[in-house]
Amino acid sequence: MAETTVDIIETEEGQSPKNIQRFLTFVSDNITFGVSTDYVIEIISSYMICTLPMVPDYIKGIINLRGQTIPIIDIRLRMGKMPQDYTDATCIIILEIKDISVGIVVDSVTQVLDIDLDRISPIPTQNQQELTSSMISREDGSVILFLDCEELISQ
């Protein structure tokens, strides 16, 4: 499970207890993204992707996860970035979004954070990335973009 594989849990300061949600952060193309742990099923790092013909390039194929077949999306390609060879740090985050399971290939997974939803702000339009709509800037100056999961599975 996500919470156990990534055990660094950082708490944001000035939290108000009601609007806290947990987010898993990961890095893709040097940008840190966050995805709500509500969607995350697990993180896997060993896999055999079976490629599918005649699909968009960001669909890497399907994997067999304990008898279930799960489509794999390369988040770099999905966002129109350059592809990169998969390394040991590369892993797949299995998400379940509205009963649809998909896996996303990310460069690396960093940590799980408790984030106050009230502090999330929309992204300025000139910096808009595909599949993201909101962001949060943290004390250390780093920025986390939040992945819009439902956008990910829609056409």
Added chain:
Amino acid sequence: MDASMESLLETYLFETNSLLDGLDELLINAEKIGDFSEDDVNEIFRSMHTIKGSSAMLEFNGLMEIAHHIEDLFFYIRENGIDSLDQTHKSELFNLMFKSTDKLRSEIEKVENNEPLETNIDSFVGEINGLLKKISGEGSDTDDSKDSGKAEAPAESAKAAIPVSVSDIPYFIHVYFEDGCGMENLRAFMIVNALQERELEFTYYPDDIDRNPDSAEKIIEDGFYIGFHTEEALENGATVVGNAQNIRSYEMMENQESPAPEEHEPEEKAAPAEKKAAPPAASAPAKNKSDAAPAKRKEAASHGAVKQDLISVNLSKLDALMALVGEIVITESMVTSSPDLQGLNLDNFNKSARQLRKLTDDLQDISMSLRMVSVSGVFQKMNRIVRDMKQNLNRDVRLTIIGENTEVDKTIVDGIGDPLMHIVRNAIDHGIEENVEDRIAAGKDPQGEVILSATHTGSEVIISVSDDGRGMDTDAILAKAARNGILTKPESDYSQKEILMLLMTPGFSTNTEVTEYSGRGVGLDVVKKNVEAIGGVVSITSELGKGSCTTLKIPLTLAIADGMEISVGKSIFTVPISNIRQSFKSTESEIILDPAGHEMIRCMDAFYPIVRAHELYNIPDACTKIDDGILMWVEASDKSYCLFVDKLIGEHQVVVKPLPPYLQQFHIKDSGISGCTILGDGNISIILDIAHVYEAARGIF
């Protein structure tokens, strides 16, 4: 609604639906002969009785009322014999019965959809009572005062002449059932049956337990009396009662004041009781007083046996079982062909592994067969459609059913109902000539014939609907298609086959007039879509003036297939064995190019196009020279071609898994992929859909 109620409702719906289906079938058959047999009458009576009882239990009063009044009607018919009805009454009865089953069915549908039930059924009930009055008014002098709510009016009055009094009988057993065990009348009836099996002579009170649910009340209050004429019978009876279930207490009593046993009465009473006693519970023929009884009882007994051997299981449980068995099959081969075992000499392990394999194979076969049901249910529904159309369109058509016992997967049976209905309707509405004169002029039997047949061929079931009507006018079809603007190439380029395929294009309907049954222009394209959804193909053949035939080819099951694993580059694909005709090596020199540059090869004196899998799917590192790879001659529906692959890996039974739903949006089916399967080593192999591969390849050319 709590869980127990839910499951009760489920059982109710299942039971009632199957009763109604059975009724429909019975009515159709009876109408063909134009008469109800005694068995039919009893069967209808019993079904209605059950529907009435269970509807009352679930408080569906409308349903109960209708069933109740039909029961009344058939009680009368049963008492007076079907022969007391003249022909017009019979046909009225048939129409009424069809209407009633429809009515009941529509109400049941409302229950299923959780819609409010119709509360005002008076007019319908009136109709039933009207017919009853009509019949009884002429058939006999019995009064019309049936509002007593009892079906037994005529019989009751007959019986009233012999008042049942326990005191006439010298010995009797007084039985009390356990409090709240429910259905006391039926429990009592089971005892009666058991006694009859022992060939005992006896009487019982209340004597209307098999017909009157209210008798349960009486039994609860006063107990159930069984009277015997001899002490021996009493002893015997006591052991039977002692063995029965849910009995709180029983006592044997001797009636001191009883006069000498009246010879006449028990005879009289036992006979009707026996005649009426044809419930499913009866398991052995008891002593028979009338000649008709043995056959009837026997049939009832076999009915009982069939019913008791069936249980209904929720389909989702079966699906879960199937999925699990699929997993076991995969895991088994993962274990037995584990790379860790390579090079080890494990005699005992191999022995056990073989045993395990055999068991998993058996398990798989059995779990597969659980889902197989015969198509007869769907076929019988067509009978009804033909009958209705016959009446409303005034065409004389008979439906011949062949091979209705063919078994296919449950999902497929569910899937073919609607398409089949469309096709049968089309066959009658568009196929069979409107005027009998036209048929006679063409030298055909004045009565049109629609043949519905199902046959197995290996891994497919072929369902065809053929009529001997006027056939399809290809010119008219072409002209119409041109008018509707659905032609994609010049008219002269269309072959006969292609023209007939136009019928299945969306927005095509040859009938200019819209009837109740067909001609809305949403016919065959919907059929095609529905059939394709369950992995089948539709084809139409027709000869002008002689009739047409619509054929559905549908895979027997969607879940497991025999597949040939092939490799192309690093990818592994599975081709269903049923599609493969031949695999062979060839050389570059045998390849012929057509003017457009497409490769072809000669097999068995015919030329077939070659589809290179690596080109189609852009697979790197694959064999590109024909000499290095292998050609696989494949066939699916009307397509036949050679698929060029790297090599054959081996034959396997594979568990077909659908592709993840997310991928559907990329139209993955159109690229020739029908699903995937998990191999023994945990990798995934893609299952190719041979027909679609060819289409995808043609798209690239």
